[in-house]
Amino acid sequence: METLIGLLVAAPLLGAGVLLTGGRRLNRYGHLLGTLLALVSFVLGLVLFANMLGKSADDRTLTSHLFTWVPVESFQAQVGFQLDQLSMTFVLLITGVGSLIHIYSIGYMEHDENRRKFFGFLNLFLAAMLLLVLADNYFLLYAGWEGVGLASYLLIGFWQHKPSAATAAKKAFLVNRVGDIGLSVAIMLMFTTFGSFAFADVLPAAKGADATQHATLTGIGFMLLLAACGKSAQVPLQSWLGDAMEGPTPVSALIHAATMVTAGVYLITRSGAIFNVAPDAQTAVVTVGTVTLLFGAIVGCAKDDIKKALAGSTMSQIGYMIMAAGLGPIGYVFAIMHLVTHGFFKAGLFLGAGSVMHGMNDEVDMRRYGGLRKYMPITFVTFGLGYLAIIGFPGLSGYFSKDKIIEAAFAKGGTEGWILGGCAMLGAAITAFYMTRVMLMTFFGEKRWERDAEGHEPHPHESPASMTIPMIVLAFGSVFAGALFSLNSRFVHWLEPVTGHSEGDSPLSTGAVTAGTLVVLLLGVALAWLMYGRRPVPAVAPRGSLLTRAARRDLLQDDFNHVVLVRGGEHLTRSLVYLDHSLVDGVVNGTAASVGGLSGRLRKLQNGYVRSYAVSMLGGTAVVVAATLLMRAV
Amino acid sequence: MNPANYLYLAALLFTIGAAGVLIRRNAIVVFMCVELMLNACNLAFVTFSRMHGNLDGQVIAFFTMVVAAAEVVVGLAIIVSIFRSRHSASVDDANLMKL
């Protein structure tokens, strides 16, 4: 069984290798190979899952050690895998959704001459993501962490001829790098504190750490949080996610909705043992999560670009997860649960959006949509189900997972609990608002599309089966997953051995929370309907309130980055280049120049007149004679 | 009289000769000054030989003369050929070493 874990990673890695080095001769069936290998690893995942279910809850953890990566004295980095329930969950999510999106891409990327490369990148991503969740130590996890970053860079910038895409890719990678500093520093701290960075050593040690270590652990916690912020697009490192939508839609669905962006949640959950003993770090996590959840939601309300709106929503949903993870043992499970359900419905929504764009000549402006439900019914239905799921319509998966998080937030207790809960509920309301807005602007109302730049009328049509089937599957997921998980809290028991779980004492009863959530939800929907459903949507965006305009610009966060970091950086580098030339180099050249000048003066003595040479000869002789006389005198 | 006076005389002549070499521009005169210096040396040699009462000093002076003769022959030849090419006997005009 252990060897299967290795294969799990190896299969897509092999695919990536073959597809990227294979050359054009693979163009014809490259995409099939990629999809096949994704499915292979999914099947392997299922096999392992079955095997795992066969065992008792306590010894479900599989480990397999492959080889020693970096052996330097006490620094022994191993390449080893650890498959426990948490990893298992992710493996299934990644390979499952991943396979679906591979299938979807076959249709979506049909007309792209680089389709083979695209599938190569997708496989690369799968491999890296699996490495991330299967690693048995932080160092290897770091490798996967950077690997997914690379894959996302390559995929966002897949259409490199578009400058916007290239820029977005670069931005994503850079912002992630900032996060990576956190992870690497965290690893160094672990190494210097525990002398190791393997889960097996660090986490128990963290549990057993005494007060003197807590400062260090808090430090590690903050660093891990920084890493999570980078990868999961949490404030203040969220700015890349919106631009990342430049990538092909399947990428947005897989990487920037379902899997990669949730790596931060995985990291925090995995490091729960550390956070549990570092309350300050936890508070920070919760704060970040809460802020992001509102931030993303607000941004999502203002975007007219359907993908960007969804991106905002992703941001805020992950905010939920991070917040839950920050709540400690009462939240981990629900964070992961929401992560999984979100994986389903958000992927579904993105695929739906992709399908819409596919039918609308890649038009992304929702103000150019409208009334599409007649033209693409399947998309409409699946998208609609996803919509209901995400706003937490009772009975659908979002309802279960999100409500649990809100409950947990209240269960934090004290004013803290109230604030968090309140924010969470507010977030739910806003979610309802902007998702309804997307829904209405896209599928309802009268058609607002017109001939595009090339001047041909878009003919909205339903997408091919290869695209619709995955959407349908995901729709199923987003409808039933929640119920499936929370039926006699199966999911909780499933994850408990890894993350631990404790029921907080909620000031509100479950019923109350649910009711409240439903109320705010209805409010949100109603408001959206008043604004976009009842009266026609203007084809060009109205100027809108100050908040709206700010939200359109990601609440000015980008502008801040641009002014402070980009501009400042440019000035810094330019002045440094100047200094390097004038100062550092100038000093050296100055010395050279002065020496040259001096010798130039001395050269004047060489006037070529034999008599003046004779004078110096005589002078020299005189000096010598004088010297000898003095010597004898002494 | 102390025979050392001869030496003083030699030193004086030598110095005058040296000064002449430095001051005069006419190559021939410069040459003469060189000869003067040589002679001064010879005088010193002879005086020393007398002081020490052996002839070695005189032998050296003799060799000096011979060498001086050779040197004069070649030197004057050079001057003549330079004069032919440059129509001047001034040492300052032979300044090909000048940068």
Added chain:
Amino acid sequence: MMSALSALSPATVSLAAETTRTSTGEAVQFWVLGTVAVLGALATVLMKKSVHSALSLAATMIVLAVFYLAQGAYFLGIVQIVVYTGAIMMLFLFVVMLVGITAADSLKETLKGQRWMAAGCGIGFGILLIAGIGNASLDTFAGSGQANSGGNVQGLARLVFTTYVWAFEITGALLITAAVGAMVLTHRERTEERRTQRELSQARVRDGVQVTPLPAPGTYARHNAVDIPALLPDGSSSELSVNSTLRARGQVRDVAADAMRRLAALDQSAGEWLGRKGLRDKGLESSESSAADRAEEGAK
């Protein structure tokens, strides 16, 4: 000079041998001739014309020769006179002639500060030398008596052909080389074919300045010296007939005017003798008439 001769006599030599001081005669001689030598040296340096420098150098050398003799270096003394003053200085004079006797170079210094530095170095050097001699321990004074006991020349010969024979041979080689070198340096190869008379005449005709041969000097004149230009039929003198060198040096003795005067005088006396008045004045006016008269006279 007398004292110098006396210095030659073995008696004084032997006398000089025991004392560390020289005879008074030698002292006098030293002071007198020493002054001459120094003056000669200074003159060598300071004379404008190189001929004068050469001559004054010669003087100094002779004085040195005398000093050699006075110090018992008879051979050297003679050689000094024969070789140096006789041969080398003559060589100098020849070269001076070759280069141009009149080429007097100005003593004005052209190199900035050269003169001062020269003076400084020279004087400093001299002072150093003299100081050196001054505090050298020169108390030994053997005198040349012992050395010259077997005869100065023999003594030298013995040394030259025994101890210094190697140096002697080398010097010989040096001399040969020097002689050859001098020859090579001064010998000038004829680079272009010598021009034949034909070519010369053709050249003359081509640039047509003076087709005929140049007139010989002294023609139509009462003299036949080379420095007297020929007289043209009109009595004026022809520059061409005199060597260009003489012309360059302005050493042409022009007799044209003198000749005229004499002719006039001749005419007058002849007129008086013939008693012709009217003609006389005119005769003095124009040279033609006088020439005509002379023709008549010749006819007579």
Added chain:
Amino acid sequence: MADSSFPILTVTAVLPAVGAVATAAVPAARKAAAKYTALLFSLGTLVLALVTLVRFDPNGARYQFTENHVWVKNFGLHYDLGVDGIGAVMVALTALLIPFVMLAGWHDADPLEDRTGPNRRWRPTQGFFALILMVEAMVVLSFEATDVFLFYIFFEAMLIPMYFLIGGFGDRAHAAGEDEAARQRSYAAVKFLLYNLAGGLIMLAAVIGLYAATAKQLGTGTFALQDILNARASGKFDLATSTERWLFLGFFFAFAVKAPLWPLHTWLPNAMGESTAPVAVLITAVVDKVGTFAMLRFCLQLFPDASKWATPVILVLAVISIIYGALLAVGQRDIKRLIAYASVSHFGFIILGIFAMTSQGQSGATLYMVNHGISTAALMLVAGFLISRRGSRLIADFGGVQKVAPLLAGTFLVGGLATLSLPGLAPFVSEFLVLVGTFSRYPALGIVATLGIVLAALYVLVLYQRTMTGPVKAGVEGMSDLKARELVVVAPLIALLLFLGVYPKPVADIVNPSVQHTLSDVNKTDPKPALEAKK
């Protein structure tokens, strides 16, 4: 195997020298023959170096394959060769890179026209390859020399062929026109020479000083590293503190110039910018390594106390180099100069690792030397192909290359990713080791240095974005993709980067024992983890 009678080290070093002579002797008309001769000799050297590496016994004596001959008895001058793990690896790296350099520069030195008449013997091609081989010989010898003066000789001698390589062979097409190009070339060459000579002379003074010190204390002066170390071990030889410090500074200055450490780095951008890409690789990947290597071998071993005394300053300078180099790389408009400044930053990491004086740091630094050699070679050579195609070094002249030459762009990206030390590629391992090693003793410096990885990502990605992505710029449309020869150059390097990135253990195992020796020389031990320290 230390007693193996066959003088493999000498042969490894002499072979390329012989090759240089042979290549130079090839008649002017037979350019191809010259190239193949040179390539053949370099490959032979590679084989020997690999044999050395394989037969090196990590757990054996510290220096192996040693050859000891007295050279000049009166001056205690020895012809001592020997390699420890680090030396063996460095020799292997050098021998490995040279063939690639040659292949990459295959046509760089071809004369534009075959001259006839008086200068028909003009043979730039022969010269180019002969000089490269000469450099190889010198570098290998200075990696092998265990006699201080012997090392010094080759350390300086390698400047001469380098000087001619930089000044004599520039890019075919130059934005500023032929004459200006020549002017800048000679400027760069002279600058390179002067900087390194200055360093070298100061070192010479220190070398002589060391000799004098040994002569004073041991009676007979010696340059032999082993003698000195033994003498110090037996307590017979002990430098006065101030003397040791001065000597250390003398040595370190030379090495700091060679492995450019801020603020002595300014010769590198000129040299790398003006010379052809292969020569630039030669400079940064091979020649400069001698400097960092010598810090490990000579500074730390000969002057342990002084090294520890100077450590704080050096570490700060190193960190400055890292950040400063990266920032300047971001600000460059010229591809080659950008890579040069990136190298400055990387050398900062290497020096940081060396002077952190932890086994992670020093093993990391050694691995870094190897990996940086390979990664920079890959990046620079591909950049060279790019430049030769476009005839310009300015980033602004490129754009959208990936559209017309995807393979070129791909390899360039891989090289770039290696440069920004992406996990899975070799430099990541070494960089992380250096960082950990530094962090475990100087946390603050470690964190500041970590900022370097963001800046690295910045300059690499900006470079890639501006040159490769976006719409196809004018002048780029006709660009051809990598040719077979160029692929042969790049592919193995990339393969190597991947291999060493995933499985650096073989190299690490060879290096580690030597690093332990060095650490014991400076008697430092790794700091214990906080938890264990308490227990």
